[in-house]
Amino acid sequence: MALTTPHILASKTPDPTWITDPSVCAVNRIEAHSDHHIYDPSGLPLRHSLDDSHGAWKASLTIHNDEFLKRIDHASAKRAQEALEELGGDIHKVRVPGHLQLDGLLKPQYVNQQYPWDGHEGITAPEIPQNNHVGIYARDFELTSRELQALENSSERIHLTFDGAAIAIYVWLNGQFIGYAEDSFTPSEFDITNALEDGTNTLVVACYEFTTAHWLEDQDYWRLHGLFRSVHMDIITAAHVEHINIHADFDSLTEIGILDGNIHIIRHCEDAISARLDVFDNAENLVVSHSYSVSESDTVKIHHDINSAHPWSAEDPYLYIMRVTLLDSSHNIVEIAEQKIGFRHFEIDPHDHVMKLNGKRIVFKGVNRHEFASDCGRALREEHMLWDIKFLKQHNINAVRTSHYPNQTRWYELCDEYGIYLIDETNLETHGSWTDAFGKVTAERAVPGSKMEWLNPVIDRAQSMFMRDRNHASVLIWSLGNESYGGDVFTKMSEYFHEVDTRPVHYEGTTWLRENDFVTDIESRMYAHADDIEKYLLGTSELGEPLKPYISCEYMHAMGNSVGDMKSYTDLEKYPLYQGGFIWDYSDQALEQQLADGSTRLTYGGDWYDRPSDYEFSGNGIVFADRTVTAKASEVKALYANVKIQPTLSGAIIANDNLFTSTSDYIFVARVLINGEEKWHKEYRFDIPAQNRSEVKVDWPSLNNFAHEEPVELVYELSQTLRDSNAWALKGFELSWGQLIVPVETTTSTKSLSSASAKATIVDDYWNLGLRTHDAEVLLSRQHGGPVSFKRLTQSDDMIIRRPQLTTWRALTDNDRGYQAGFTRAQWLAAGRFVRMIDQNFDINRNDSTLTGTYTFELANPSKTHVTVRWEVDSSARIHLTATYPGSDKEPSNPLAFGLEWMLPATYTHTRFYGYGPHETYNDRLNGAKLGIWETTIFDDVQPYLMPQETGNHEGTRYIELTDTHGHGIRVSAHGNNPSHAFAFSALPVSSAMLDEVQHQEELPPHTHTFLRLLGAQQGVGGDDSWGSPVHSSFEIDARKPVILDLDIDLL
Template sequence: MKATQADINWLGDVSVFEVNRLHAYSDHRYYRTMEEAVTSGQMNMRYDLNGTWKFNYAVRPDSRPEFFYKSDFSSEGWDDIEVPGHIQLQGYGQMQYVNTQYPWDGLNELRPPALPLDKNPVGSYIRSFHLPTGWQNNPVYISFQGVESAFYVWLNGQFVGYGEDSFTPSDFDLTPFLQEGENKLAVEVYQRSTGSWLEDQDFWRFSGIFRDVYLYTVPTAHVRDVHVRTDLDKTYTNGTLQVNLKLEGQAAAGAKIEAELRDAEGNTVKTFASDVQDGLVSLREEIGKVNLWSAEIPYLYRLYIRVYDANGALVEVVPQAVGFRTFEMIDKVMHINGKRIVFKGVNRHEFNPRRGRAVTKEDMLWDVRTIKQNNMNAVRTSHYPNQSLWYELCDEYGLYVIDEMNLETHGSWQKLGAVEPSWVIPGDKPEWHDIVMDRAISMVERDKNHPSIIIWSCGNESHGGEVIYKVSQYFKSADPTRLVHYEGVFHDRRFNDTSDMESRMYAKPADIEEFLNANPDKPYISCEYMHAMGNSIGGMHKYTELEDKYPMYQGGFIWDYIDQSVYKKDRYGKEFLAYGGDFGDRPSDYSFCGNGIVHADRKVTAKMQEVKFLYQNIKLFPDRNAVKIVNDNLFADTSELELVYSLEREGHEVVRGTLEVNVQPQSETVVNLPIDVEGLSAAEYAVNTAFVLKSATLWADQGEEVAFGQFIFQQENSSNETASVDANQVHEIRVVEGDVHIGVRVGQTHVLFSKAFGTLVSLQFSGRETIAQPPLPLFWRATTDNDKGTAMGFELGAWYAASLMPRCVEWIAEQQSNAYRIEFTYKLNISADVQVKVAYTVRNDGSVHVHNAYKGTAGLPELPIHALSFKTSPEFSNVEWLALGPEENYADRAFGARLGIHASTVADTVAPYLVPQESGNRTGVRWTKVTDNAGRGFKIEAASAPVELNVSPYTAFELENAQHTYELPPVHYTVVTVAGKQMGVGGDDSWGAPVHPEYRIASNGELEFEFVIRSL
C-alpha cells in the first residue's frame, strides 16, 4: 500500500499491515571490493542507528505527543532509551507474561480485529543523524529488523511508512525526505495492532524497537535480491548451482555479472558470467563433484557475485555462503542427502534475562555452541523468524532448522485447554489471507539462501483452515527444495496436505506408536515434546527408543531451550530471576515461562545430562574387556575423535588409556579394550568409554566428550580370598537404659534413642553430633511443576499429612553379642492399616545400620517417595557420593548419569528452578560422605542394594511452601534424605501427563531399604 499521511486506524485494519514498505529480499551482504567481501568485515554502505534515542512513553494513544515527528518539535526533557531493546525492560509500562490467552483477556471484551485502544501503550522515538560522507547523492534506505508490534516512521516531518510483523524486517526508502545536515528520524511504536492477534505466542508481551536499525545505501548497480539453489544428482555426488539475481540502479541496465565459486579453503572451483537482462540474471552451472553440507559436516562454499557497470568498473561484490544438500521425501521418509534423518531437536526462543528477545551475538554464539556440545542437531525457531545471524551460525556450525513464520493465534481457538474454534483466526476467513501471507513471504524471501533451513513452518498453534493451507501451497511453489511443516492439521483434517509430515505436540509414546502402526501416509515428528518445565525430562528414553523401531518416526524437538525469566530485585534489593505475575501482570500464566534445558542466565540445567546422552549419534556399549561402537551418524566417521577408556574400582580409576578407532557412518564394530580383568580383587568395577574431540572445533574445545558408555560389574571373591576384620575397630557395646532414653556407646560412637519420641535423637562420632532433628519416615517430596500439573497435591496429598506427624506406637529392643537393635513401629494418619518400622542396629564397629520397612494396604494413593529424613548441622556443608551423577538424577532420568565419585556443596544440590521444588536427588548411591570444610563428618553406605539420596539445605516442606527462592528460609540445617525409591519426575507434558507406570510407587505392598551410618 502507498500513502503520504499516517492514519492511526491502520492499527485495527486487517487489510493494512504495511505502507510504503519495500518488498522483502534476501539477507545477503554486499561490498565495494573483493577484499572487503572476502574478509566479510563491516559494510561501508551501512550506517548503524543502534544506541541511545530520545523517548517518550504514553499509556494510551490519546495521551501520546501526536506531532512529535515535526521538525520544530523539541524533545528536550524526554528520556533516553536504548535501541535495540524492549520498552518494558527499560522502565516503562507493564511487564506481562501469558501463554495461550490473549493479554487483554478479562480486561477488554474483544474479538478480532478489534483492539484495546484505551490500553495500547505508545513509544515515541527520536533520533537525529547526518549522512556519512559520500552518501549525499546516493539512494538511502532504512531497515528495521524487528519492531513490536506496529510502527509509523517519519523523516524531517514527512511520513515515510508503516509496518507490522514484529519478527521480519521492514525497509523504507528515505531518499525523497533527506535534507542536508541534520536529519530528524521519528518512530512511533504501538504495542497492540491487528498483528497482535497473530502473535499470541507463549512469551513475554513486550514492545519497542528490539532488533537492529540501520541506514544503507547502494551502488549504481546493486543486487537487491539473491536466490541460490543447489541440486544434487541421483548419486548425491555431483552438484548443480542455480543463481537468480534481481538488480536495481541506474547502471543495472548495462551491467555484467561474474560469479566465482570457492571451496572452504578458498580455492576457485568455477567461474561463470552473464549479462543483466531487464534487471534479472539467471545462471545455472554444473559444478561436478561437491562436498555436501549437513549438520554433521557443515561444508560451506563461498560464492562471490561481482557486478560490473557498462564501462567494466567493479561496483559491487556480494559474498554468499553455499551449501550443497538436498532434503526430500523418499518412500514416506524424510531424507537429507539420501539418508534418513532423525531430528534430535530443541525449540528455541530468542531470550536474555536482561534484554528479553533483543539477544546479542554473544548470546547466539553461546547458544549454538551449547546446542552442538549436547548432541542436538536441529532447532525450531519457535515461533517466529529469528535474527539473520542465527541462521548464518546454523549454516556454519551445522544445525538443521525448521524456520517458523510469525503466526500463533492460540487464544482464538483453545480456551482452558479445550478446542473451541468459534472465532478462530485466520481459519477460512479471506480477510486475514493477505496479512498472514505477507508474513510467510517476508520470511521466505529473507531466509531462502540458508542451507541450514530444511523445512518451512506455517506457524504454531493457529488451528487449521484454508488460509494456512494457502500459505503451505505458497511455500511449496516458491521453494520446492524444502518441505513444509504445520502441526495444526491435527485439529482440522480438511486441509491435511498443509503439512508434509505428521507433527504433533506432547503425544505420549503409546499414541505415537499407534499412529505409526496404522500404515500412515506421512512420517512423524514431535514438533514439541518433553516439556522441560522445572525438574523434568523424565522418560525421554521412551521417545528416543522409537527412532530405531520405526523408520517413519523421525525425532522431535524438546520444549524448550531456555527459561524465559527476567531479572528483578526483591524487596531487599537482591536480584532474582522472576516469572509471570512477579511484575503485577494480570492476566498472567505465572511460572509457565520456565521450560528450558538451559536456565535464563545461560547456565546449563541438570536436565541436559539426559538430553546429551539420549541424543548421542554414536553409542558405546562396553563390557568387561571390549566395547561395541555403533556409529549412527549419516555422514561423519569417528576419525576426528579419540576413544578414551578407563576402569574404575569403586569410583577410583585404576586403568586409563586411549585408542584410535575409525568407525564409518551407519556401521558398527567391536573393539577390544586392553583391560586385564583377571585377578581383580572383589569389588564393584565400572568400565568407562567415551569419544572425545581430538582437536578444537568451532563449537567445542579439544577433549570435549561427544559420546559415552559405561558397564558396571561386580567382581566376586576368588576361592583364596577371605574377608578380614580389623580387631582394632571392634569395641565393647555398652547400653544405658534410662527412664526416657536408651544410650548405646561403642568406642567413639554414642547413640541415644528416645522412648518418648520413638526415634533416634542423637548420634555422636568422636563427640560431634550428627542429628540436629531426628530421623522420621518421609512419604512426600516437594512437588515439581509436573507434579502440580497432575494435581499431585490433591491426588496424593494425604502422604503430605502422613509425613508430618507419624506416631510411634511400639518399640522393641534386643541386646545381641555384637550389636544392639531397636525397632520403632509407626502408624500414619492416612490409614490404620499402614505400618512403618524403622530399626536401628548399633554394631560393635561403631556403625549404625538402619532398616526401613513399609507395609501398605489397598485403596491408598501412590507414594511419591519412600524415605527416611533427618537434619544435621549446617556446618556439614559438603557432600560427596559414589553414585550415579554428576548431576541430579531420578528413576526415569538416569540414562545420562554415570557411576562415579562426584562432589558438591550442599547449597549447590538445590537446582535453581524458577519455583522451588524437588531437586538434587541421586540414584544408585553406594555411599555418601557429608562433611564440614575440615573434612570431618559422617558416611552413609548402602547396605544391600543402592539407595537414592538427597542432601539439601531445605526440607521437602520448606521447598513445597516457597514460590520463589527468596522465600526459602535462612539455612539452619543440612537435610539428609535417604530413600529406597522415589517416583520419577515425568516430562511428557506439565499439565496432566503422569509419570510412566514403571517409575511410580505402588502403596499397597511391602517396601524396604537399608543403609549404614558410620564415622569418617
C-alpha cells in the same frame, strides 16, 4: 494456480485506521528480499548501524488516541529531545535493540494462550484494546561521508531497516512520514533518500503495543515491545543486487553440486552493467567463475554444475562462498554481494515417505528455541547466539524449530556455519482466539481460519520469511506457524510455499482440523505420548496406513524438574517414519529484576503485577534463562548422541548413527573403575563408517591386575571424545559414553570405619538407651521413636538435631502440580509427616556390645499401614538402619517417596558420594548420569528452578559422605557395601517442606540446618507434559509392594 502474494500500500501520510484494519500490514515498505551481505569496491560494508545503548535513543510513552498521529506528524520535524518534549510524557534513555518494558516504560507481561487484554476489555478479532500504549522513539544522527556521497549522487539510494519491531511501527524522518509496518520478526525496510538532510537528521518511531497484528502473535511468551533488533541504514548503489534466489542442490550419486537460481539486480542508472559470479570453496579456491551481461529485465539466471562438490550437513557443515560482483561499463566495481551456500538435497522420498538429506534418512534431535536471555529479553546479542549454538553442538542437538517466528539473520548464518538443521516458522500463533481456559475449541472464532481479511498479513509474513531465509542451507522445512487451528488461509499459505520452493511444509494445527490435513507434508503433533505415536507408525491409529513422515514438533515439556523417560520417545527412532522431535524447550524465559538490596532475581509471570498472567509456565528450558545448564541437559545429550557405546567384557559395541561421518575424528577413552575410582585408562581409535554398527576390541585388564583391591563393583567405561579442537569444543571434549557394571563375587563387608579396642558401654535407662565407645555415643529414645544423639565425644556437634523423620512425600515438581498430585496423593503428605508410634522393642546384647531399637509407626493414611524402622548399633557405634514399608493393597494411590529425612547442623555442607552423577538424577532420568565418585555441596545441589520444587536427588547411591570443612561428619553406605542395597539421597540447605512452601528461590529461608534425605525409593519426574500426564507407571512407587531402605551409618 494463481500465486497469492501480499499487497503493500503506498501513502504520503499516516492513517490511524491501519492499526485496526487486519488487511493492512505494510505501507511504503520495500518488498522482502534475501539477507545477503553487500560491500563497496574495497570490501567495506555499505551499512550504518543506528543501534545504541548509551543514550542516543530516547523514548516516552503515551496512550493512542485519534489525534495522536497528527501531533507526532508535527513534532517529528524537530530534534529528538524537542519532539519528545512536545509530545509530553517522561523521557527515558533507552537501548536499541531493546524493549520498552526492560527500560522501564511498560510493565513486562507473560501470558500463554490468553491474549494480554483478556478480562480487561471484552473484544473480539479484529478489535484492539482502547488502552493502547505507544512508545515514541527518537534519535538524532549524522550521515557518514559515504552516505553524504550517496545523497549527492542521484543514482544511489539509502534505505532504513528495522530488523525487528513489536508490534507495529509508524516511522518519520525529519518530519516526513516514511511508512508503516507490522510483523515483529521480519525486516521492515524503507527508502528514506528523499527525507535525508546534510547535517543532523531526526528519526522518530511510534511503536504500538496493540494493533490487529497482535491477534496473529499470541505466542506463549513474555509480551515485550519496542525496537528489539538492529536498526540500520544501507546504501543502495547505482546498480544493486537486490535479491538472490539460489537452489544449491546435491546429487549424492554423482557428487555433483547443482547451482540453480537467479539474481535480481535493480538499477538507478543508464550505464551498462555486467555481473561476475565467483564461487569459492572453504579454502578460497575458485570453483566457478562466470560473467553475465545484465539484460533489461535485470534478472540474471544462473546454472552451474560443480563436480566433486562437498555436501553440507549438520555433521559436516561445509560452505561455499558465492560472490556476485557488479561492474560498470568501464569494468569498475560498483558493488559486491556475498552469500554463503551449502550444497544439499532434502526431500520426502515419494516411495517410502521418509525425509532424507543427501539420500540418507534424517532424524531430528531437536529443541524448540525462543529467542530469549534473562538480561535482554528477545533482544539477543551475538554472544548469546554463539553460546547457544556451541551448547547445542556439545549436547548432540542437531535441529532447532524457530518457535514461533523467524529468528535474527545472524542465527541462520551460525546454523549454516556450525551445522544445525532448522524448521523455519512463520510468525503466526493465534491459540487464544479459538480455545478457552477449559480447552474448549470454538472453530468459528479462529484467526485466521477461512477469514480472507487476514490473508494479506498472513501471506506477507510467509513471504517475508521465505524471501529472507531461502538461501540458508540450514533451513530444511518451512512451517506455517503454531497453534492457529486451520482453514482456507492455511491452504493459501501452503500453496505459496509449494509454488516457490521444493522444501517440505510443516504445520501441526491440522490435528485440530483433519479436513485441512493436506496443507502439511509432515504428520506433526504436540505432546502425543510415545505409545500413541507408535500406533501411527504401525498403522493402527485412526489415520490408518501412515503416508507421511512423523515428527514431534513439541515433546518432553521440560518445565522445572522434568525430562523423565525421554528414552520412550528416542526408542521410536527404530521406525523409519519416526524422524525425531523438538523438546519444549531450549531455555527458561525469566527476566532479571533488581531488588532493593542491589541483588537480582529471575522473575516469571505475575512478579511484575502483570495481570492476567500464566505465572511460572515460561520455565520450560533445558538451560536456565541466565544460561546456567540444568541437569536435564545431560539426559538430552546422552539420548541424542549419534554414537552409541555399549561396553562388553571383551570390548564394546559401537553404533555410529551419523549419516555421513565415520568415527575417525574421535578418540575413544577406555577406563576401568573399581568402587568408583579410576584404576586404568587407555586411548583407542576406531574407524566405524557412518550408519554402521561394529564390535570393537578393548584390552580391559584382568581383575588380577588389581589383586590388592577388594572390589565390590567393577565398571568398564568407554567414552567418545574429540580428537581435535573445533569451532564449538576443545580437544578431548566428551560427546558420548557407555558403562558396563561387571558383577564381582565378593563377601559382603560389615567392616566399620570406626574401631574399638574394648567393648562399648551400654546404658539401659528410663528415657533413653545409650551406647558409648571410647570416642562416640549413640542415644536411642524410648519417647521420640528413634535416635536423638549420634556424635563423636571429641566434637561438640551432634549429628542429630531432631530424630530422623519418616517421609512418604517430596516437594512437588511442576509436573506433579500439573497432574494435581497435591490432590490425588495428598494422603502421603500426611502419612509420613504425622505418623504415630505404636510399638517399640529394644534388644541389648552385652556380650557383643550391641544395641537395637525397633520402632513401629502407623502411617497417617486411611489404611493405617505399619512401617518399621530398626536402628542396630554395634560396638564401634556404627548404625545399621533398616526402614521397611511392607506394601498394602488398600492404598488408593502411590507414595511419592519412602525413607527418612534427617536434620543435621548447618556446618555439614560438603558432599562426596559414590553413585549416579554428577548432577541430580531420578529413576526415569538416568541415561545421562555416570556411576562414579562425585563431590558437590548442599548449595550447589539446589537446582534454581523458577518455582522451587523437588531437587538434588541422587539415585543408585552406594555411599555418601556429608562433612564439614575439617572432614568430620557421617558416611551413609548401602548395607554391607552391597550395590543391591543402593539408595537415593539428597543433602540440601532446605527441607522438602520448605521447598513446597515458597514460590521463588530467594524466598527460601536462610541456611540454619542441613537436611539429608535417605530414600529407599522416589518416583520419577515425568515429562510428557505439565498439565495432566502423570509419571509413567513403571517409574512410580507401587504402594502394593514393599520398599526397604537398608543402610550402614558411620561417624567420620
